[in-house]
Amino acid sequence: KDCFLCRRESEISEGYDKKCIFCKIVNKELETELLHCDGEISCFRDIRPGAPHHYLVVPTKHVGNCKSLSKEHVPLVQRMVELGKEILQKNDVTDLSDARFGFHWPPFCSVTHLHLHVLAPASQMGFMSRLIYRLNSYWFITADQLIQLLSSKEETN
Numbered sequence: 001k002d003c004f005l006c007r008r009e010s011e012i013s014e015g016y017d018k019k020c021i022f023c024k025i026v027n028k029e030l031e032t033e034l035l036h037c038d039g040e041i042s043c044f045r046d047i048r049p050g051a052p053h054h055y056l057v058v059p060t061k062h063v064g065n066c067k068s069l070s071k072e073h074v075p076l077v078q079r080m081v082e083l084g085k086e087i088l089q090k091n092d093v094t095d096l097s098d099a100r101f102g103f104h105w106p107p108f109c110s111v112t113h114l115h116l117h118v119l120a121p122a123s124q125m126g127f128m129s130r131l132i133y134r135l136n137s138y139w140f141i142t143a144d145q146l147i148q149l150l151s152s153k154e155e156t157n
Contacts, residue, residue, distance in 0.1 A: 015060070015062050017062040021111055021113075022111055022113035022115060023062050026042045026058065033045070035055065035087055036057075036086075036087065037060065038060065040059065040076070041058065041059055041060055041076075041079060041080055042060050043057045043083055044056055050133055051100075051119040052121065052124055053093055053099075053119065054117070054118070055084060056115045056116065057081075057087075057116040058114060058116070059113075059114055062113055063113065063114040064112055064114065065103075065109055065113075065114060066103045067105070067106045068114075069150055070150065071150050071151060077116075077143060077150065078147065080116045080143070081101050087118065088118060093120045095121065098120060098122050099119065099122060100117070100122045100133055101118055101144075102116070102117055102135075102145075103115070103116060103117065103140070104141075105139055105140060108138070116143060119133060
């Protein structure tokens, strides 16, 4: 695998925030198992799972939260969702209609590094998780809603 660790130090520092926990995870500075790691995106388990399967998909290089994104980030968000689906399928989750893919909407996110929550089965989330990852709330936006929002943004020059 093309793991982020295999890159030259100059490449790492370019897309690395030394204060960011997710940058540290992707760079293997912490003992977190990476389920996927390439030059674009990485995936690992959430430390506080909200469902039997709860994964975080993050850009390998530091990217700010979803409010900092523009139309040009749509392919990145789409790829993050696709990886989330692949990880679920590798872990024998076949009913993707009972999965939730989304982002916390700032200021309701504890880590500013963009991260997609992949939760399944959504029907097995507990009370607090149903609240934290609630659809159509002020603090959580689905991946589809984010893609639609970004796609409708005007280009800034």
